[in-house]
Amino acid sequence: MIRIRSIARIAALSGLCLLAPAARAEVPANGQAYLDAALASVESLLRLYDGKGALPRLSDPVDGKVLADVWNVPAILGKAPYGAADLPALHDIVQKQTRVLQVYALFQPGQGRKEPDLAANAVEFQDELTRARVFLLKAAGGTLSAINDFSFRLKEEDKTEARAQGLRQMRLGLQEIVVGAALALRGAGLSDANRLLIAQAFAENAGGIAAALAPPDRNALVGALQAVSPTLKPEAQKAVAEFASVVAAAPCEGFCKVN
Secondary structure (H helix, E strand, O other), X not given: OOOOOOOHHHHHHHOHHHOOOOXXXXXXXXXXXXXXXXXXXXXXXXXXXXXXXXXXXXXXXXXXXHHHHHOOHHHHOOOOOOOHHHHHHHHXXXXXXXXXHHHHHOOOOOOOOOOOOHHHHHHHOHXXXXXXXXXXXXXXXXXXXXXXXXXXHOOHHHOOHHHHHHHHHHHHHHHHHHHHHHHHOOOOOOOHHHHHHHHHHHHHOHHHHHHXXXXXXXXXXXXXXXXXXXXXXXXXXXXXXXXXXXXXXXXXXXXXXXX
16 A cells, blocks of 8 residues: 655644645646546556566556556646645655655565665666656645745745744755655666656756755755766757756745755
8 A cells, every 4th residue: 555644743843734825826826636546546456466576667558557546747737836824635646656666666566575675676667657757746846836826825924943843844855855856866787768758858847947946056956966977868958958057047035044
């Protein structure tokens, strides 16, 4: 079963209950329900594979359709811009999608194994992991934008240290997702096609990813991608360069200024 850890503590610290009702939401009204239904189908599929030492694959004609549903960006995320009112939904979506990624990244084929073989899983399940990372980069970018909008909408009396700490924790979790995708580009055995998908996802979501990141974190992320760029094909290199250009030009406003 895909287990979802509660985010109630972070949400409480962040004060998400203070979201302005007038804020425009861009996540589809039924996006979370669509994801929940897709996750239920994936969980049913996973039960069929219990004890078989395997997982559902995108390449399978039947399993692939079930998995594609869980990564249906238009149906679940809609499109930017995302604002403060989207933050609870986006955070929930990110958390659930992270669990899907972990199913493949932490797969253990035999009962006797104490630790998953992360390197082997990264190669064996690279198509599924890439789709998960591409989705999560868009979701993380949207959530970081929403965090920034939320920080702009807070009244002075609501800008408490406890709330700032809650937002920092949320941002840190999103940074880990983004950095994980950057590190995946360096993985041995990752196909050029999957490298391109990840690089393009960075380029397409550069503005959102940069929105709430502090300048040192922005620079570190750009540096990590530029370091791997020479190993990429020209089209993927172009996407990395586009990401770096957008991040360099992005203003540091709102929560970006909070370290």
